Amino acid sequence: MNSVQTFYPVGQVDEFMSRIGRVLELKGIELAVFRTSDNQVYALENRNPHPKGGPIAEGIVSGHILYDPLYDWQIDLETGLVQAPDEGQVRTFDVKLEGGQVWIAV
Incomplete structure (x- = not known):
């Protein structure tokens, strides 16, 4: 099985507002893309793991944690893991940055 990832350009890093999610569709997947205050960029599926679901793009970023306003969950941007006491994973x-260009693998 071929495990080589294909990266796609999605915009310049300065097009992504710091600590605010941006929704993109890439290869039929709706993504929530976040840029942290230290200019790291993370891409997660825009689907909340909470049983009631919903988007995550409207969450608020602090450090490398996404604070979900719908269910008061905290999600690690690097791993997608929901922080205890809640459980789940996004x-x-x-993501890679090259010359100011953001690339996402799907």
Whole structure:
């Protein structure tokens, strides 16, 4: 099985507001893309793991944690893991920055 990832350009890093999510669709997947205050960029599936679901793009970023306003959950942007005492995981996607360009692998 071929495990080589294909990265797609999605915009310049300065097009992504710091600590605010941006929704993109890439290869049929709705993504929530976040830029942290230290200019790291993370891409997660825009689907809340809470049983009631919903988007995560409207969450608020502090450090490398996404604070979900709907259910008061905290989600680690690097791993997608929901922080205790809650449980769940958001699908994450690899991101790379080259020359100010943001690339996401799907």
